[in-house]
Amino acid sequence: MTTIASIGTGNMGTALIQGILSADENITVRATTNSAASAKRLAGEMPQATVTSVEEDADANATAATGADFVFLGVKPWMMADALRALAPALEPTTVLVSMAAGVASADLAQLAPQNPIVRIMPNTPSSIGHGVIALAPDAEVAADSVETLRSLLSGAGLVVDLDESQIPAMTGISGSGVAYFFLLAEAMIAAGVKQGLSEDAARQMVVATADGAGRLLTRKPDPAAQRKAVSSKGGTTLAGLQEFIDAGIFDIAEAAAQAAADRSLEMERENSEVING
Ligand SMILES: NC(=O)c1ccc[n+]([C@@H]2O[C@H](COP(=O)([O-])OP(=O)(O)OC[C@H]3O[C@@H](n4cnc5c(N)ncnc54)[C@H](OP(=O)(O)O)[C@@H]3O)[C@@H](O)[C@H]2O)c1
Incomplete structure (x- = not known):
């Protein structure tokens, strides 16, 4: 055993x-x-x-x-x-x-x-x-x-x-720490729902179930761009919402977040190396 x-x-x-x-x-x-x-x-x-x-x-x-x-x-x-x-x-x-x-x-x-x-x-x-x-x-x-x-x-x-091991900082930037980025998005979406007049409880339930559903769909067909395009009809609501994310620089934000976490991981390696090696 x-x-x-x-x-x-x-x-x-x-x-x-x-x-x-x-x-x-x-x-x-x-x-x-x-x-x-x-x-x-x-x-x-x-x-x-x-x-x-x-x-x-x-x-x-x-x-x-x-x-x-x-x-x-x-x-x-x-x-x-x-x-x-x-x-x-x-x-x-x-x-x-x-x-x-x-x-x-x-x-x-x-x-x-x-x-x-x-x-x-x-x-x-x-x-x-x-x-x-x-x-x-x-x-x-x-x-x-x-x-x-x-x-x-x-x-x-x-x-x-x-x-x-040299890839661990990059992995940390999108996955070890990345799970919290999804939580942050969920937090922001709940707050946005409340601003639109939903109760916090209802907004939370809907966002949590939406995240769960999106995750499951993505697991079945792991192509996020294809999944996004499939729900973005021309002139529709989803495209209008997505455009806000794109205009606000969502790709740049994700890249900066991954880079910051990876950089911090390497910086911590240096700090901890000093502690260990005296
Ligand atoms: N949290 C994450 O998402 C995440 C992700 C990836 C990697 N990690 C890594 O996982 C490690 C733990 O993080 P964490 O978030 O789990 O921290 P945590 O919740 O604070 O857990 C640390 C544990 O260590 C115990 N501890 C402290 N000193 C000890 C000692 N001398 N001997 C035995 N146990 C001792 C603490 O006991 P007490 O409760 O009694 O103080 C606690 O059970 C970190 O190295 C972190 O980098 C964390």
């Missing part, structure tokens, strides 16, 4: 582990948090996992990681150095480290745990319901069968995309 230690199990760690467990319950999960309060809440959300906290047991991370096949690292990027440094002596050389941290390069993680193979992943939050996108970038030390096992585990959380 595969054993996963999830070190730092907050929003993203919980989303991933829940996605994995929803597809395969035959996995041992040991999850840790910093505070006892978070551990208590997590134990309620994830009854299949053994949950411990650093507040209650200073060795909780090392104990959870000992003998695990995969150690998922889900602490905030700037906490990674301290957490991994403390954990490294407890790791067996065969244990694969799986870092989900935005802006921490594998080469820097390797400084902290030189004996262990490292996989960098970049997930997004729909992973908790099996509809995430998870980029998978293993370093050269990771055995092919470990990559295969990890790919299969993560596929419970969503679409797994193999990438080179």
